[in-house]
Amino acid sequence: MTTLLIDLGNTALKWCTLDDPQPRTVVHRDRTDFKEALYAEWLALRPERVVGSAVAAPNLAFSMTKFFNDHGWVWEWLRPQAVFRNETLTLVNCYDNPMRLGADRWNAAIGAVSASPGRTLLVVHMGTATTVDTIVRESEGSYRFEGGRIAPGPTLMLKGLTDGIPTLSNEMGVWQPFPTATRDAIATGIIDAQVGLVLRALDEAARKDPNPLLLLAGGAAGFVAPHLKGAIPELRVHHNLVLQGLAARAVASGTETAT
Numbered sequence: 001m002t003t004l005l006i007d008l009g010n011t012a013l014k015w016c017t018l019d020d021p022q023p024r025t026v027v028h029r030d031r032t033d034f035k036e037a038l039y040a041e042w043l044a045l046r047p048e049r050v051v052g053s054a055v056a057a058p059n060l061a062f063s064m065t066k067f068f069n070d071h072g073w074v075w076e077w078l079r080p081q082a083v084f085r086n087e088t089l090t091l092v093n094c095y096d097n098p099m100r101l102g103a104d105r106w107n108a109a110i111g112a113v114s115a116s117p118g119r120t121l122l123v124v125h126m127g128t129a130t131t132v133d134t135i136v137r138e139s140e141g142s143y144r145f146e147g148g149r150i151a152p153g154p155t156l157m158l159k160g161l162t163d164g165i166p167t168l169s170n171e172m173g174v175w176q177p178f179p180t181a182t183r184d185a186i187a188t189g190i191i192d193a194q195v196g197l198v199l200r201a202l203d204e205a206a207r208k209d210p211n212p213l214l215l216l217a218g219g220a221a222g223f224v225a226p227h228l229k230g231a232i233p234e235l236r237v238h239h240n241l242v243l244q245g246l247a248a249r250a251v252a253s254g255t256e257t258a259t
């Protein structure tokens with residue numbers, strides 16, 4: 001049986017199947033012309049089940065759901081939970097209201113712990129937004145999603161700056177220790193803001209566990225990663241954690257604690 005896994009974010013839709021985890025990416029923001037080709041590709045796979053995570057584009061999610069119904073595919077948009085449990089791990093969601101946590105952040109946390117077990121993790125996703133989440137290892141197989149930070153991602157920072165100050169050009173230059181041109185000043189400000197956000201969170205995570213592992217993902221990760229590597233030698237770029245989390249939940253369905 002083919003299970004289709006879908007991660008619908010604010011800019012991009014990533015998908016794969018349970019048997020073939022190689023992800024495909026479609027940038028959906030400001031576009032609708034991709035649906036026909038995408039649906040044709042999905043039809044060719046003849047999935048019987050769809051497991052997704054959606055935090056954006058309700059019209060697109062609705063259209064996809066209708067398409068799944070039209071073809072008799074069983075679908076689930078997986079929401080955050082108070083606790084995820086499978087044969088190897090238990091992850092507790094410490095958000096004040098666990099259901100208010102972004103489904104992508106929760107599913108990515110499950111993917112992160114599944115991919116890098118045995119460690120306290122700082123999971124950084126630099127996409128439309130940058131999210132920096134701490135997952136503390138409590139004991140063998142037992143973890144807590146302690147909480148995290150949300151800030152604009154690099155592209156949104158640039159947009160916010162140039163929307164708010166129209167006299168600034170929206171050109172992104174390169175990082176410089178002492179920028180002497182506007183485009184470099186903007187690039188350096190944005191990169192340093194992203195790096196600072198991660199380092200502050202890492203400091204706080206290190207109070208809970210002295211040796212956290214940083215996992216970095218997202219479409220904008222490549223822009224910032226070179227500037228983080230100097231400060232954090234043990235940095236792993238690990239994309240598609242949401243899809244990995246969905247895979248873990250799809251496999252665990254029936255045995256997980258869905259609260």
Ligand SMILES: Nc1ncnc2c1ncn2[C@@H]1O[C@H](COP(=O)(O)OP(=O)(O)O)[C@@H](O)[C@H]1O
Pocket residue numbers: 008009010011012013027126127128129153154155156217218219220
């Ligand atoms: N070709 C591209 N198209 C769109 N965004 C891109 C592209 N390459 C890099 N990016 C960056 O990736 C971000 C989107 O990352 P992604 O992880 O897909 O986000 P989301 O999960 O929010 O959909 C954009 O805001 C932009 O900064």
Ligand SMILES: CC(C)(COP(=O)(O)O)[C@@H](O)C(=O)NCCC(=O)O
Pocket residue numbers: 009010011055056100101102103104105125127128129130131150
């Ligand atoms: C913070 C987010 C907008 C990130 O979305 P992304 O940039 O990954 O598309 C998303 O996780 C979300 O809508 N969260 C709900 C609020 C929360 O997590 O507290």
